[in-house]
Amino acid sequence: MTRLAVLGSPIAHSKSPDIHSAAYRSLGLDWGYERFELTEPELAAFLGSRGPDWRGFSLTMPLKAEALALADEVDETARVTGAVNTLLLTGSGSERQLSGFNTDVAGIVNSLAEHGVREAANVCILGGGATAASAIMAAAALGAQAVTVAVRTPAKAEGLHRQAEAAGLALRIVPLGDALAAASESQLIISTLPGGSDTGLVFDAELIGRVALYDVAYAPWPSALGAQWQAAGGQLISGLGMLLHQALVQVRIFVAGDPFAPLPDEAAVFRAMTAAALSNPVKG
Template sequence: MGQSATVAETMHAAVLGSPIAHSKSPDMHRALYEHLDLPIDYDRIEVTLDQAADFMASLPQRYGSTQRLVGFSVTMPLKNALVPHMTTLSERVERLGVLNTVVFDESGQTRGYNTDVDGIRLALMQAGYQPSRGGTMAILGAGGTATAAVAAAADMGLDAVVLYVRNAQRAAEASAVATRFGLAVEIKSLPEFVQESPTHQAVVATLPAHAADSLAEHLPHAPLPPLLEVIYDPWPTALAQAWRATGSAVASGMDMLLYQGVEQAKLFTHRLVDPECVDWQDATQRMAKALGLVKQ
């Protein structure tokens, strides 16, 4: 399958976070590495915020050598906490201040990446977003995923974001990120989104489960832009159902999980396979199947 070198021993990867038992990342990563015939195992490791520094320091003892590590997928609450522990950072992470991927090189050094941005962009494209010159992305919420959505808006050719939030003070970080990516930014109250929803080129909802239910009841009966709601359990949400009822396209958190995972897998395998020899469309389908999704 295009291996660039013979791998004599098992390599290691894992998803880190807390709680982690529900994570579906092992399903899709294991399916891919089995398909590529790569000796990479992939585990779930419970790591709390307080344990982050000790965990990173323990890696040589835990694995014998960090040279046997290919990478970690990183979920909450560690996306900020692991940034100071990286040897180097991608330009994207330097601007965001948040990572979701740790990659180990041949010498065991670490580099932080953020593929959540790719997951958002690709999920919206799957839902019908067309590349644009200008326009706005609506972002519901202002947490860590909202900052990734800001970066995705820049990647997608948009020139502004509107943050619809329950507490304007919490939007300060996402607003600062927008400025660093050269985007205009407005902060508005969450209820204002309902009437303004048709005016955007794309919408990303990052709110907790049921937090957007009240919005669903009042959506205009008009064509709406592609929506990515980053929740995948419970699914579909009230907002997703109401959005679809207008005939408009919706992507779920499972779609985002898939596409960010594909980009992670490219990073994890780059020193074990020739990427030009991997059919990544087929790889995506295999990972989607492992998640219970069907992709064309």
């Protein structure tokens, strides 16, 4: 049996096994998809010990940068973002190769489009980790000209300037406490903060009413930030959509080796993935 898995820490909450398993059942493939709790120092040894029955891996935090370093080749999106969230294993023995991809950008863009958000001239991103780099590229795809990243420690996010420059964006990095002012100038807020984070930020109802919040977290749901949008009736978009759309591209990679090759009856595959994600909702 062909084997796949999602790797990261923490990983117990991940819905990827449900979503991917539904996709392979829909495609008539007897493939198994597991989960493994791993940290960065453990990744190389884990990958090196996998047998010929392994096809690939989904990577979540904190492994995306380490996966980039371990890949034999990477796609352009992974190179620019500095983050690999998908590894494809091909060949065998001395010819075995790890190819790295970033499907997070497509996941963000496609899930936003699903909710009618197809453009934003100014975007505010909360958090400065690996997903923030993908959010910057997604902002560029939405036609943004300027992006503000609000983080707890601005000095640690300076590396994001490289992604912004590659995407042709003007980037400003500010302390998280300045997010309220930055968001007031934006058409879209993308939160890349962990779902359990409480920033202490309180957004006013007027801003919530006119600026959509795309919260990449989906567990617990809603996040503390998302709860503010829910209470005020603002447009709140869950990261579950990102998970589904990026997973669809991962399935393309695992099945065909190509992120752009549509799957047989792809619409039916995506419906099966969505049903699996919604069958056991994550609650806060």
